[in-house]
Amino acid sequence: xxxxxxPVRDARFVINEVxxxxxxxxxxxxxxxxxxxxxxxxxxxGKFAAExxxxxNLSGDQAGCQRRQDGSVTTxxxxxxxxxxxxxxxxxxxxxxxxxxxxxxxxxxxxxxEEFLSSANQSxxxxxxxxxxxxxxxxxxxxxxxxxxxxxxxxxxxxxxTMNLTEPQCGTDLGLIRTKAEPRSDGxxxxxxxxxxxxxxxxxxxxxxxxxxxxRLPDAPEGTRGISLFIVPKxxxxxxxxxxxxxxxxxxxxxxxxGIHANATCVMNYDGATGYLIxxxxxxxxxxxxxxNAARLGVGMQGLSQAEVAYQNAVTYALExxxxxxxxxxxxxxxxxxxxxxHPDVRRMLMDAKAFTEGxxxxxxxxxxxxxxxxxxxxxxxxxxxxxxxxxxxPVIKGYGTDKGYDVATNMQQVWGGHGFIVENGMEQFVRDxxxxxxxxxxxxxxxxxxxxxxxPANMGRxxxxxxxxxxxxxxxxxxxxxxAPVAERVGKANGELKAATMWLMxxxxxxxxxxxxxxxxxxxxxxxxxxxxxxxxxxxxxxxxLDAGAGDTAFYExxxxxxxxxxxxxxxxxxxxxxxxxxxxETMMALPAEAFATA
Ligand SMILES: Cc1cc2nc3c(=O)[nH]c(=O)nc-3n(C[C@H](O)[C@H](O)[C@H](O)COP(=O)(O)OP(=O)(O)OC[C@H]3O[C@@H](n4cnc5c(N)ncnc54)[C@H](O)[C@@H]3O)c2cc1C
Numbered sequence: 249x250x251x252x253x254x255p256v257r258d259a260r261f262v263i264n265e266v267x268x269x270x271x272x273x274x275x276x277x278x279x280x281x282x283x284x285x286x287x288x289x290x291x292x293x294g295k296f297a298a299e300x301x302x303x304x305n306l307s308g309d310q311a312g313c314q315r316r317q318d319g320s321v322t323t324x325x326x327x328x329x330x331x332x333x334x335x336x337x338x339x340x341x342x343x344x345x346x347x348x349x350x351x352x353x354x355x356x357x358x359x360x361x362e363e364f365l366s367s368a369n370q371s372x373x374x375x376x377x378x379x380x381x382x383x384x385x386x387x388x389x390x391x392x393x394x395x396x397x398x399x400x401x402x403x404x405x406x407x408x409x410t411m412n413l414t415e416p417q418c419g420t421d422l423g424l425i426r427t428k429a430e431p432r433s434d435g436x437x438x439x440x441x442x443x444x445x446x447x448x449x450x451x452x453x454x455x456x457x458x459x460x461x462x463x464r465l466p467d468a469p470e471g472t473r474g475i476s477l478f479i480v481p482k483x484x485x486x487x488x489x490x491x492x493x494x495x496x497x498x499x500x501x502x503x504x505x506x507g508i509h510a511n512a513t514c515v516m517n518y519d520g521a522t523g524y525l526i527x528x529x530x531x532x533x534x535x536x537x538x539x540x541n542a543a544r545l546g547v548g549m550q551g552l553s554q555a556e557v558a559y560q561n562a563v564t565y566a567l568e569x570x571x572x573x574x575x576x577x578x579x580x581x582x583x584x585x586x587x588x589x590x591h592p593d594v595r596r597m598l599m600d601a602k603a604f605t606e607g608x609x610x611x612x613x614x615x616x617x618x619x620x621x622x623x624x625x626x627x628x629x630x631x632x633x634x635x636x637x638x639x640x641x642x643p644v645i646k647g648y649g650t651d652k653g654y655d656v657a658t659n660m661q662q663v664w665g666g667h668g669f670i671v672e673n674g675m676e677q678f679v680r681d682x683x684x685x686x687x688x689x690x691x692x693x694x695x696x697x698x699x700x701x702x703x704x705p706a707n708m709g710r711x712x713x714x715x716x717x718x719x720x721x722x723x724x725x726x727x728x729x730x731x732x733a734p735v736a737e738r739v740g741k742a743n744g745e746l747k748a749a750t751m752w753l754m755x756x757x758x759x760x761x762x763x764x765x766x767x768x769x770x771x772x773x774x775x776x777x778x779x780x781x782x783x784x785x786x787x788x789x790x791x792x793x794x795l796d797a798g799a800g801d802t803a804f805y806e807x808x809x810x811x812x813x814x815x816x817x818x819x820x821x822x823x824x825x826x827x828x829x830x831x832x833x834x835e836t837m838m839a840l841p842a843e844a845f846a847t848a
Contacts, residue, residue, distance in 0.1 A: 250561045250674030252302040254294025254364040255609070257804065260287055262610045263356055266783075266790045267617050275624045277343075277352045286357065293339060293361040297368035300330050305369040308510030309677050313451065319498040321450040321512045327372060331453040335405035339365075340376045344383065348399040359616030362546060363609065366553035370681045371510030373553075375408055377546050378448045381539040382409025382460050385477070389527035389535040397485050398458055408454040411539050412443040412461040412480075412516060420694050422462065422533060423471035429463040429478060429523060439463055439480055439523040442500070442515065445688075449514030450482075450499035456491060457482040459516070460539065461523060462532050469530065477532035478523035496521040507680030540689060541642055545615050547689040548645035551653025552608040554682035558660035559601040561675060565664050566594055588663065597659040603815040604656050606808075607780035608649055610787055615645050636711035637718075640703045641779060647695030648776025650685035657682040696768035699775065700753060712750060719743045719778060722785045731809055732788040738816035739781035742823035746774050749827045756833060766837045767830035774823045774830075781820060788812035 263269055264283045273279040304326045311324035323331075334340065343358030344350025365373040383402050386395060401407040418424035427441025439461055443449075450457065459480040468474030484492040496519040503513040527535040566588040573579075574590035588594045618641070621634035661668035661675040668675040686692045704712055723740040726732035749771055757764035791808035799805070 249306060249672075250557070250678075251564065252298050252305075252368050252557050252560060254290070254298055254367070255556065255605075256287075256290045256294045258606060258609060259290050259360045259363075259613070261790075261804070261808075262613045262787075263290075263360065265794065266610060266786050267356065267613060269354060269356060269617065274626065275354075275620065277354050277620070277624075280352075281354050281357060289342070289353070289357055290360060290364075293342075294364050296334070296337060296339060297361075297364035300333055301365060301372050302368035304330060304372065304510075306672075306674050306677065308369065308371055309507075309681075310509075310671075312509035313502055313512040315450075315499060315502045315512075319450065319500070320452070321499055321502065321514070322452050323512070324510050327510065328453055330372065331375065331405075334376065338404075340379065340405040341403055344403045345387070348387075348395065349403050354617070355619040356613050356616035359545070359549065359613055359619075363549050363553050363556070363612065366550050367557040369510070370550055370554065371508045373550075374508065374511045375448050375451065375453055376405060377543070378411060379405070379407075379409040380546070381411055381543045382458060384542045385460055385535050385539045386479070386526065388538050389477070390479075391526075394479060394524065394526060397489070398479065398481075401456070401489075402458060406454060407456040407458055408448060408451075409458045409460065410446055410448050411536070411543070412446050412449075412459055413536065414443060414445045415441065416444055420691065422475060422536075425462055425464060425475055427461065427463040427518060429465050429476060429525075430520075431465070437463075437465075437478060437523045437525060438520040439478055439497075439518045440520050441518050443518070444515050445503060446514045446516045447511055447688075449512060449516045451512045455483070456485075459497060460526070460536070461518065462536060463523070465529055472533050474530050475532040475536075476529050477526045477535045479526050480518065480521050480523040484522060505684075507677065507682075507684055542619075544642050544646040544689050544695070545612070545619075547685050548608075548615075548642075548647075548649035549612050550685045551646075551650030551682060552605060552612055553653075554678045554685070555601060555608070555653040555656035555660070556605045558657040558675060558678040558682075559598070559605055561678075562601065562660035562663035563598060565667075566598060594663055597663055599811070599814050600818065601656045601660060603784075603811050603819060604652050604780070606787070606811060607783045607815060608652070610783035611641070611779055612645060612649070614783070615641055633714055636707070636714055639706070640699070640711040640715060643695035643699040643703065644772060644775045644779055646689060647692040647699070647772045648779075650682070651692055651773070652776065654679070654682040654686055692772075693769060696772040697765065699772050700757070700764050700768040704750065704753070709750075709754075715779075716743065716747060719782050719785075722782055722789075726785045726789050729789070729792055731792050732785065732812065735781075735785055735788055735812045735816040738820040739778065739785055742774070742778050742781055742820040745823040745827040746778050749774055749830050752827075752831050760834065762834035762838050766832075766834035770826040770830040774826045777819050777823050777826075780815065784812040784815045 308324040313321055315321050341350045342353050343355045346352040429437040429439050461478045461480045462475050486492045498517050500515040500517045569588045570585040574586050579586045579590045618634045618638040625631045657678045661679050664675050667673050723736040726736035787808050791805035795805045
């Protein structure tokens, strides 16, 4: 049976020492987030994740969700009790606005909890995760009446939320949506159509489910300019807030799938269901993007979370299992064999995982802080800068974070050898659960195109220039200390590759857009390496300062400096190779006709 312990010490290091949220106590919610409170929230939420949700991960995977004849869906044994405990403890309210019953703490804290919950049990974490996305859209686009009717109960967790975009003929290309919304005389709309792959579409955890549904009004323009967003509650809500009639929305089937078995992935049928327009007609995509951007950061966090839990279990195994002898001679001559841990190739996989997970945690939590700064930074200039960086980093966190998260989960399975392939050991579940993160919330190829096609050129490249400047500044500062100088040198070089790749795209992709498409994946990975490099520079410098100040916990800080060097040595060289791939352009990739792909 796999185990999980929340990486509280590491999250505290990032939040309190690297991001130094204590220095920002002028911002709303930050003054309450003292180092002591941060420590308590991380400790207690980590305990909830590890003690209540992690024990249900393997059993939930094996039992899966079940749909009954009447369309109702049950989650695996133990999920309802755990969810009730989640609601009673208020874990879903951490970073939600106080006006609707939230605790108003910084998002960066909520992000840390999301990682813990998702490592412990990704299927479970998705139920409140989707609610969070729906809350985000109603907060920004909902009318005051809609906010009052839905938000308090969604934020408390009494009701949950979903996002309904996908249809059989419409995945990435949302312009193909067919679900119809017919206006009724009372101002509501009749929603008719079929949505597929809807996570948490139906379940027994909450008494009401608030679906956010993309649909077309009559005479709406073709394509994405004709999509509107509707609130479609499972049970209609009476004026006094009590539950009213059952709405005409139901789960027609559950998908059988590779992983996240304990999360209900539903075919949802809308048969003239009552829907309430949210935001303006035909502007639904903009509203949905609010959900999708939040969800993309959350999915990036899922990539990290599966890598982290797989890493923890691989370390445990490598420190128990004995096979072969250390290359330099027996490490423990009294034993019949040495631990797996002595073999450099096993260390390679473990160090790759450590360098990725700790770097990715810092990057994701920085993303959480940027969300806070976008809303609450004191000056317009700071809010703008945070918004630019967040927009740029979102596809990197989602795309690079989940590509690498999956790689790491697979390598951690490899540490277990054949035993990693055996179901009851739990390692193969981490790989299966990690796999979906590269697909949903915009497949990673689409994230790469979002980065290259939209985020890079926006405002004449303003965001990437801010990013380059941040890396250059960090390199210069870290270069002045012998302990971080080698890291600065290599990260600086990788940043140079990113600059060159950016320039190449500017010169070669305007006239020939296939060059952008052909290089987008590579570009996203170079950007991921540099972004993690920036995090390792910040963490390395923080560790050096702590050691100089005699902060104690020397082993922790020394390990940060060593891992920063490992990252610089083993991750940054890939940036050069990726740039050369990008600069090969689209020619050979697009040259062959479809017939040439036939092998028979
Ligand atoms: C378990 C699970 C849960 C899900 N949960 C939800 C949910 O809650 N709500 C919801 O609405 N949807 C959900 N989805 C749907 C998911 O978001 C889509 O599967 C995903 O967006 C991709 O759409 P598609 O499967 O139709 O693939 P397609 O759009 O057909 O794409 C297939 C491949 O082609 C690539 N591709 C497509 N277009 C382009 C392009 N223009 N440029 C470059 N590459 C391109 C894609 O990257 C992908 O690799 C879920 C899916 C699964 C499997």
